[in-house]
Amino acid sequence: MAQDTDQVFAALASPVRREVLRLLRDGGPQPVQQLADRFDMRRPSFSEQLRVLREAGLVSERRSGRQRIYALRAEPLAGVQDWLGPYERFWRGKLRALGDVLDTLPDDEHTEDT
Amino acid sequence: MAQDTDQVFAALASPVRREVLRLLRDGGPQPVQQLADRFDMRRPSFSEQLRVLREAGLVSERRSGRQRIYALRAEPLAGVQDWLGPYERFWRGKLRALGDVLDTLPDDEHTEDT
DNA sequence: TGGACACGTAGGAAATTTCCTACGTATAGT
DNA sequence: ACTATACGTAGGAAATTTCCTACGTGTCCA
Numbered sequence: 001m002a003q004d005t006d007q008v009f010a011a012l013a014s015p016v017r018r019e020v021l022r023l024l025r026d027g028g029p030q031p032v033q034q035l036a037d038r039f040d041m042r043r044p045s046f047s048e049q050l051r052v053l054r055e056a057g058l059v060s061e062r063r064s065g066r067q068r069i070y071a072l073r074a075e076p077l078a079g080v081q082d083w084l085g086p087y088e089r090f091w092r093g094k095l096r097a098l099g100d101v102l103d104t105l106p107d108d109e110h111t112e113d114t
Numbered sequence: 115m116a117q118d119t120d121q122v123f124a125a126l127a128s129p130v131r132r133e134v135l136r137l138l139r140d141g142g143p144q145p146v147q148q149l150a151d152r153f154d155m156r157r158p159s160f161s162e163q164l165r166v167l168r169e170a171g172l173v174s175e176r177r178s179g180r181q182r183i184y185a186l187r188a189e190p191l192a193g194v195q196d197w198l199g200p201y202e203r204f205w206r207g208k209l210r211a212l213g214d215v216l217d218t219l220p221d222d223e224h225t226e227d228t
Numbered sequence: 229t230g231g232a233c234a235c236g237t238a239g240g241a242a243a244t245t246t247c248c249t250a251c252g253t254a255t256a257g258t
Numbered sequence: 259a260c261t262a263t264a265c266g267t268a269g270g271a272a273a274t275t276t277c278c279t280a281c282g283t284g285t286c287c288a
C-alpha cells in the first residue's frame with residue numbers, strides 16, 4: 001500500500017513520464033513508437049520510462065502485431081487524490097477567509113500558537 | 115514550473131516524508147526533535163528529509179530559541195490536485211473501460227451509471 | 229527463408245538519493 | 259565563560275536512477 005504509493009509518486013516525479021500520461025490521456029492508446037517520437041531520448045531509455053509507469057500501474061500494455069499499445073490506467077491516481085483529501089482544507093483555508101473554514105471544522109486540531 | 119512539480123512529487127515519494135506531513139497536519143507546527151522521535155533514523159538523516167520537504171515548499175521553518183518549528187505548507191498540494199484534475203474522469207464512471215469511446219467524446223460527458 | 233521492423237533486456241557509466249559518523253553554529257542555562 | 263542542547267553541514271559509502279550502446283526476441287512481408 002505504501003509501497004504502491006511510493007511507486008506512483010516516484011513515477012510522477014519526472015516530466016517525461018507525466019508527459020507520456022498526458023499524451024495517452026489526450027491521444028488515447030498508442031504504440032511505443034508514436035509516443036517515443038515526442039521525446040529526445042533513445043528508444044531503450046524510453047522503454048525504461050514506460051517500465052516505471054507500468055510498474056506503478058499507471059499504464060497498461062497490449063500487444064498488436066509487432067507493436068505494443070500503451071494505454072492510460074488512471075486508477076492509481078484516484079489513490080493520489082484520496083491521499084490529498086485530508087490536506088485540502090489547508091490550502092482552501094489559505095485562499096479563502098480563515099474564519100470561513102474554521103466555521104465548518106468538525107474538530108479543531110490545528111492550533112497555531114505555542 | 116515543471117521543476118517545482120518534479121520536486122513536489124519526488125518529495126511525496128517517501129513514506130517518511132509523507133508521515134512528516136501527516137504529523138504536521140494532525141499535530142500542528144512542531145520542533146524538529148518532536149518530529150524526529152517518530153522515526154528510526156539519525157538526526158542528520160532526518161534533517162535531510164526536512165530539507166527535501168523545505169525545498170519542495172511543503173513545509174516552512176520558523177526559529178524559536180534554539181528550536182526550529184516546522185509547519186505544513188499545503189499550497190504545492192493544490193498544484194498536485196490541479197494536475198490531477200484532467201485525469202479525474204478516467205477513473206470515475208468507468209469510462210475508461212470503453213477505451214476508444216472516450217477518445218471520440220468531444221466534451222466531458224461523465225454520466226455515472228452502474 | 230531472409231531481412232526489416234518494433235520493442236525489450238543486458239550491462240555499464242554518471243548522477244542522484246539516502247543513510248551514516250564527525251563536526252560546526254547558535255542559543256539557553258549556570 | 260563553560261557546558262549542554264537543538265539543529266544543521268561535510269564528506270563518504272551504498273543503493274538507486276537514468277542515460278547510453280549492443281544485442282536478443284518476436285512479427286511482418288516479399
